[in-house]
Each structure stands twice: as C-alpha cells, then as structure tokens.
Amino acid sequence: xxxxxxxxxxxxxxxxxxxxxxxxxxxxxxxxxxxxxxxxxxxxxxxxxxxxxxxxxxxxxxxxxxxxxxxxxxxxxxxxxxxxxxxxxxxxxxxxxxxxxxxxxxxxxxxxxxxxxxxxxxxxxxxxxxxxxxxxxxxxxxxxxxxxxxxxxxxxxxxxxxxxxxxxxxxxxxxxxxxxxxxxxxxxxxxxxxxxxxxxxxxxxxxxxxxxxxxxxxxxxxxxxxxxxxxxxxxxxxxxxxxxxxxxxxxxx
Ligand SMILES: [Zn+2]
Numbered sequence: 122x123x124x125x126x127x128x129x130x131x132x133x134x135x136x137x138x139x140x141x142x143x144x145x146x147x148x149x150x151x152x153x154x155x156x157x158x159x160x161x162x163x164x165x166x167x168x169x170x171x172x173x174x175x176x177x178x179x180x181x182x183x184x185x186x187x188x189x190x191x192x193x194x195x196x197x198x199x200x201x202x203x204x205x206x207x208x209x210x211x212x213x214x215x216x217x218x219x220x221x222x223x224x225x226x227x228x229x230x231x232x233x234x235x236x237x238x239x240x241x242x243x244x245x246x247x248x249x250x251x252x253x254x255x256x257x258x259x260x261x262x263x264x265x266x267x268x269x270x271x272x273x274x275x276x277x278x279x280x281x282x283x284x285x286x287x288x289x290x291x292x293x294x295x296x297x298x299x300x301x302x303x304x305x306x307x308x309x310x311x312x313x314x315x316x317x318x319x320x321x322x323x324x325x326x327x328x329x330x331x332x333x334x335x336x337x338x339x340x341x342x343x344x345x346x347x348x349x350x351x352x353x354x355x356x357x358x359x360x361x362x363x364x365x366x367x368x369x370x371x372x373x374x
Contacts, residue, residue, distance in 0.1 A: 126162070126180055131188045134164050134177035142167050142183055142191045143174060167191055200225035200253075215253035216263065229253055234269055234283045234336040237318055241326050245318065250283050250334075269336070280338035280345040288332060288349035291358060292366075294373025295343045310346070310372035313365060328361050329354035346373055 126132055130145045143166040147159030162180045166172040168191065186204075189195035194208045199219035205211040212220045221229075229251040235258075236248040247258035250267045257264050266286040273279035284290070296310050314333070316324050329350060336345040348369075350358045359366055 125182050131167070131183040132162070132164060133179075133181045133183050133187070134162065134174065135179040136164075136166075136174045136177050141172075141174065141177075142187060143172075145180075146173075196220045198222040198225055200229075216255060216265075217253075219253070221253060226254070232337055234281055234334060236267060236283060236285070236335070237333045238330065239317060239327065239333070240330050241328060243326060267334075274339075278339045281336040282345065283334040283336050283347065285332050285334065285349040287351055289352050289355055290347050290349050291331075291355060291362075292348040292369055292373060293346065294370075295338065295345050296373065297343055306372045308372075309368050313369055313372075325361075328357050331358060 126145055126148060128145055128148060128151055132143065132145050134141050134143060141164070143164035145162060146165055147153065147161075147163030149159060149161060151159040153159070161175065162177050164174045164177055164180075166174060167188070189204045194206060195204050196207055196212065197203065198205055198212070198221055199215070200221055201224070203222055205220065205222050207220075212222060213226050215221050230249060233249040233251045233254075236250055238246045238248065248264055248267060249256050249258050250269045252269055252271075255264050255267045256262060267283055268286070269281050269283045271279055272282050280295075296307055317327070318333070331354075332349040334347040334349065336347070338345050362369065
C-alpha cells in the first residue's frame with residue numbers, strides 16, 4: 122500500500138495519535154527544490170488549519186472519495202450519489218434540504234405532476250409536484266401544501282397521487298391524453314377542463330377555490346386526475362357542479 126504513495130497523493134496518516142487526512146508533500150528520499158531531502162513522509166493536513174506534518178507514521182493512501190468526504194466543498198447528490206462541487210453550484214436543495222444535482226432535478230421534473238389552482242376570481246396558477254420538489258410553474262418558486270406519493274397496484278404498475286393539504290378530493294379517476302373512440306365518455310371531462318381552465322369568461326366561475334391535480338401513471342396513455350376543494354367548501358362546490366358532477370364522475374371512472 123505504502124509504495125503507491127507519491128508526492129501529490131492524498132493519504133491518511135497518524136500524527137500525535139490522531140488520524141489525519143493530508144496531501145503528501147514529501148516521501149522518504151524526496152528532494153525539495155531547496156535541496157532538503159525528506160527522511161519521512163511529510164503531509165499537509167487538509168482542512169482549515171493547513172497543518173504541515175513532518176513526523177507521521179502509518180501512511181495509508183486515501184481515495185478520491187475519502188478526500189471529497191473530508192472536503193466541505195463537496196457533497197453527494199442524494200439521488201444519484203455523484204459528488205458535487207458545492208462551491209461551484211453543481212447542486213440544488215430539495216424541499217427537505219437534501220442536496221440534489223441538476224441532472225436529477227431535471228429528470229424529476231420530466232415526470233412531475235401538474236396541479237392547476239383555480240380561484241373564484243378567475244386567477245389560475247400551476248404548480249409542479251414531484252417527491253422532492255414543489256414549485257410554482259412560472260418562476261419555479263418553491264411552494265408548500267402538496268404531497269405526492271406513488272401508489273403501486275402491482276409490480277411496476279401504479280400511479281402517482283398528489284394530495285392537497287387541508288383539502289378533500291371531490292372527484293378522482295383517470296383520463297386519456299386525447300379522446301379516442303374507445304372511451305367517448307372521457308370527452309365530457311376534457312370539455313369541462315377546457316371550460317374551467319381556458320380563458321372563456323362565459324362560464325359561471327366556481328364559488329370557491331378548487332384544485333385539479335394531474336398525475337402520471339405507469340400507463341403512458343392515461344393520467345390520473347383528482348379534483349380537490351377545501352373541506353368547508355365541498356358542498357358548495359358540488360352544488361355548483363350540478364349535473365356536471367355525475368357526468369364528470371362517470372367520465373373519470
Ligand atoms: Zn444526482
């Protein structure tokens with residue numbers, strides 16, 4: 122092991138009873154530019170103190186992982202476990218303050234759930250929800266109040282379910298990305314969506330805020346849907362839906 126250590130290697134050494142990680146500046150016989158010849162290993166301790174150690178024993182080569190672990194400028198991505206250079210901003214934080222690399226962040230968003238929040242005054246906002254991130258779609262500002270979980274039905278099959286804090290689910294089911302002949306009733310839900318999410322000012326606005334969550338499923342052709350309102354507004358909202366409630370319920374089932 123010791124013979125792998127060269128000037129410039131990183132190594133663990135014992136110094137005054139302590140195990141220290143340092144950069145090897147001298148090995149026995151190494152001649153420094155000023156002519157001095159090292160008799161033992163000489164190591165510059167890594168870290169804030171930058172201690173130069175000339176009296177070291179038990180030199181053991183350190184791996185790149187050891188060096189990065191000891192360096193507070195490096196941290197592993199919580200998802201892919203790659204080392205990230207924190208000083209150079211190769212990272213972001215998820216909602217639980219875990220460090221995540223930009224590649225993992227992007228791949229999370231590729232599979233994000235989309236939540237539409239519709240206010241009675243017509244204001245609409247979209248939120249993207251993944252397990253690690255919840256952001257408002259336009260400016261990617263973090264928001265809270267949404268939780269997404271994977272619900273497995275069998276093996277790899279299943280669906281994400283996004284739930285909205287303080288809200289109850291009034292309608293739930295699934296829709297296809299487009300309307301084909303096999304599921305004509307799905308068209309009714311798409312029509313309703315166009316009405317409430319579109320810019321049509323004609324329809325009577327809902328009496329309360331409501332939330333529509335679209336979640337990816339293991340079937341790429343179908344999307345799970347949940348319509349949520351605050352608990353105290355449930356009856357009012359269902360009343361506003363009127364005949365649509367039954368139609369939408371059937372369309373989503
Ligand atoms: Zn990563």
